Amino acid sequence: MEDTGRQRVLFISLLLTLVLLCSTLLSGGPLPRLLPEAVQAQSTPNVALNTADFKPAVIYQVVLDRFFDGNAANNDPSGDTGLYDSTKTNWKLYWGGDLAGLTQKIPYLAGMGITAIWISPPVENVHLPVYEPGSSAPEAGYHGYWARDFYRIDPHLGTWSDFDNLVATAHSYGMKVIIDFAPNHSNPNDTGEYGSLYQNGTFEAAYNNDPNGWFHHNGGISDYNNLYQDEYDNLADLADLAQENSSVDSYLKGAMAQFLAHGVDGVRVDAVKHMPAPDGGWLRTLSDSVEAQGAHYMVGEWYLSSISDPTYPYALKFANRSGINLLNFPLTTALRDVYASGNGASEVDSVLTQEKSGFLWLNDQAIFIDNQDMPRFLTLNSSSDRLHEALAAVLTLPGIPIIYYGTEQYLHNDTNGGGDPYNRPMMSSFSTTTTAYNEIKALSTLRQSNPALAYGTYQQRWINSDVFIYERQFFNNVVLVAINKGSSSYSISGLYTALPNGSYSDYLGTLLHGGTSITVTNGAVSTFTLGANQVSVWQYTAPESSTPEIGSVGPNLSRPGDQVIIDGQGFGSTVGSVKFGTTTATVNSWSPHSITVTTPNVASGLYSVQVCTSSCSNVYETRVSSTTQVAVTFTVNNAPSTNYGDNVYLTGQFDELGNWGTTTTTAIGPLNDPNYPNWFVMASVPACWTVQFKFIIIRADGSVQWENGSNHSYTAPCSGTGAVTVNWQY
Template sequence: MRDFRGDTIYFIVVDRFFDGNPSNDLGKDPRDFDPTRTDFWKFWGGDLRGVIQKLEYLQRLGASAIWLTPVFDQIDEVIDIGGQQMTAYHGYWTKDFKRLDQHLVDRPDEVRVFARADTVFDELLGELHRRDMHLVLDIVCNHSNPHIGEARCELYDDGKLLCRYDEDNGAWFHHHGDVGDWNDLGQVQSHDLCALADFNEESFAYRSYIKSAMKQWLDKGVDAFRVDTVKHMPIWFWQEFTGDMEVHKPETFMFGEWFQGGCWDPASVEFANKSGMSILDFAWRNAVVAALANRSAGGFQELAAVVERDHQFRDATDLVTFVDNHDLPRFLSISNDPARFRLAMLLTMVARGVPCIYYGNEQLLHCDVNGGNDPFNRPMMTSFEETPLVRDVSALAALRSRSPAVQRAGMRTKWLDADRWVFTRAYLGSCVVVATNRSDHGCALEVSGLELAEGRHEDLLGGAPLDVRDGRATIGLGPRSIAVFEQTRALPTGRAVVEIQAHGMRTQHGEQVLVCGDAPELGAWDVSRAVPMEWIDHQTWATTIAFDLSAGREIHYKFILRRAGAHQRETGRGHHRHVPASGHATWRDQWRA
């Protein structure tokens, strides 16, 4: 899987971002477009040309990956749902997973995206990759489009009719009606969400179709998938899906939307650990909004409590974190408090996980009609200015891209109360110290155990410098502020560089996990030369090792827990791995108790 931890994702609702080509604004049904941009359920004109035209802006912001709402061909009708006239401007009502929607392309024939390599979509990919940026394709496997009222749901394969919901006889879709009981897993997985025709994953024809479509998007050059509504399909489907995609293109990062998933929802944790993809971290979002928008009594203690549960995840460092998204009211609609919103954004940029900015966050975009609920959380992007927040995000995105600590380390709390939080992240000599204060008063916090070198360190966000002596320092923070201090050391280099993660042992403060093996780089079984690993959380340790002598060879190793001066080895026969001849790899191993 591609390592996205150095990336900053920027999530765009394409129709609401920028209109780069007015000639595609009218769809097949002209009623679906609202040139006044006041009817939030209609198309407003944003398209792929518009995204290309704003890539320079996004690059200046520090975005290194863009996630676009689904670009697949959508239904063309305006449909009545509960008295509201609705369109597929959001991209989640797909009728053909192998075509682009006509609202997004420059020329009508470009909708046949797999028939040619010169579409605006190809141009966007080329422009992204030229800038060393990545494209995250938003995919939906759970459902097609609505079967309600006049909408009868048809599905196409590059323009060829595959099936009609009404004449399907269960071959492609479940026909169970809407979910009635949300506590019944069977219903959640096989009933409809708001009359969206739910695919029957037992159908071989369906699985072949959806997998072949997604493989063709990977062949086009897509770098990652954001996967919609993962909780609404059985895990065996996802395991088959992620396995097939990984074989087809090993360098594909995948993360799923388990709505409200995260550390407090055990089923979502199990999904993250066993499905072959990461998940969006709603627990982080909810805690950051509670602490900084709602100014909850627990404050930062609620955020620290989320991080305290990272050990449940096989790897919490690749959870995708966010403050806002397209399904929840924006922070600024909940609380129009730009200073604390800035803290939420910047904290998310330097915490563990891969941060995802929702379009317009950096411009303080929000619309508060109906509490800012969907669809009012999707206003048109109106400003592309170089704001102070743009500069701060850009500084931390650059830090993320260069700092092994920000990419790979766990989070150690050094100071915590409801209003103030100081944590450090340290990994192989790299370190960041993050300190934040949500209160209306300044403070000076005495902290110790900092992993920074002796001497003066500048705040990357322009605040007071930090003088460190013996790992101790006094951090001065103004009201509603955040400070970030950095020490960056390059990761080891060699013919092959491997990140080794061990998960599943339970360690206490003061204990140490090491890796020892037959390779000279792992101490050649001499425990005194075993490689000490870095603490990630109570149950996860990791390190990065450069292999020269052992590059291209089979090796054998074990993890060792140093506890109270004694060495406790894993049981069993150890781990066997093939070190690549060159390049990078990540090995995720389970501690054998």
């Protein structure tokens, strides 16, 4: 099946190229810029294509309303009129883009090498206009983040039939679909529909009509470094949903299940920083429910200003324990600092060096240079050279690259600094001849052909303020990247590489001021000149190994009985064995680059997965939960006094509760204390199981204070959510 899918993608790519050439000739226009010969020669996919592993992918982020109007009939739909602006002068109303429009442009995206699309939330948004304080200008949920009914498609965007057509068309081009899901909130709590939430048209609750506690009523966040405020207060005056309420839990997971049933391949979860808790909490139960319906890739938004952000350690813990990867904001900040603002290249290397020691799965985190919440890159720096350099980094550094819509067309609007909403202009061109379009196509092709970019390690090889040379390596597969953001040439000497002996032409040819060839002798690269603004890539794709080589195990959190997909090289066609630790898993399918297994019945924890044929592979870590997960709020009253830097944590039985760990990275927490000296935290625990637990204080000096007495015991509910409250045992 894997090979058949690849052949289909290759055929479609060839067909698109022929159509493009013919249409250009007939129109009398200029011929499109063709990719270098090296790109065309390496077009055969050499990595697996599936819903659990997005590492080889290039994701294209689309704000649906601002992409392309494919059906003018739904611009001002019946029952939801008055929120469309045909003049496109009110930047906070609908402008006409829809699901049908994106579907029509799938061939354009496929021609650019895009292999996945992330669409803005398509759920039904508020029907009434929203007014900011002191403003008479109406606003609408054109962006998708002001939901009123998670079970319906917004009528400005189309219908469920349109959604199904988009998914089917994308899949026919070998392209995966990521749904943006925003379970943190509904819509503004103080205007418009006042947070009102519906299920298939039936009213459930509103912020000002909430007898059953669907929302938190704690006011707005004033300190974004305070975890309690982040999780339980309103983000930007949006009505904050109470996930600990079983009705809310059921509502949100039911909505997610509906999208999965309509064929989405991945989930981007909005505002994960603003839902409990750092260890995963309710969101770990959400990922558990998603993966139980098939292997999917999940990525969440945890905004971080940098790796020095006070919440960075909690974000790492979340990514390593929740089953949900993260948008890599610290790396985004570094890339924007270096390529837009002129900082030294070492800033990017410094971030990656720290992240390598923190993330368990760095290649699963998503990397980007801008998105719908920040000024576009070209607003910060209008140089197309700087943009091309930043794109080259995004497409080749560790992580899954995301391209914000229109970047390939140099789309930006700098009004008022280019922030929201001016970072969301209408897509204005669909040219296939821009340098950025062809750069993305070239490096997307390389991601498919050389597994070093999808699965490889990262090593900085040569660096100064302007020049950044680094290497990605997956066993014998190597990609060497050189980026010079300076206006002067540099003589590069003393460069070493894992490339085998030989001469290597520039994979990108002259596309980005390059074309330089290098010679490698026993790891040493002969001295060469790296020109001003030059980006060059040299690569070696190794022959298929006879020894298994694991590059991915996805998803990175499963439970016994879930499907897990193992991707890599050298698996061969003869079925071998797969082990989680010492336990053999049941093999469901086997091909040279991808194996599907059922997670075996093992205790919860981190496991080393290994593939064995006539020889055995490297080991790759994955996390396993005990069984179906439910969210439980654990509260301890009257805890001992704490000083600044001291925090209460929960620890207990099973990996879900840290396996009795006593460090900040293993125990659950830190707990919240809005009613000091009472502390609480939401944790994900095995449904129906009885768990043993205790509370501890980890002092600022690292010392640990345990409760006295016997372990606390609690039997978790079999569905929904739960809560348990105890007194500190002195």
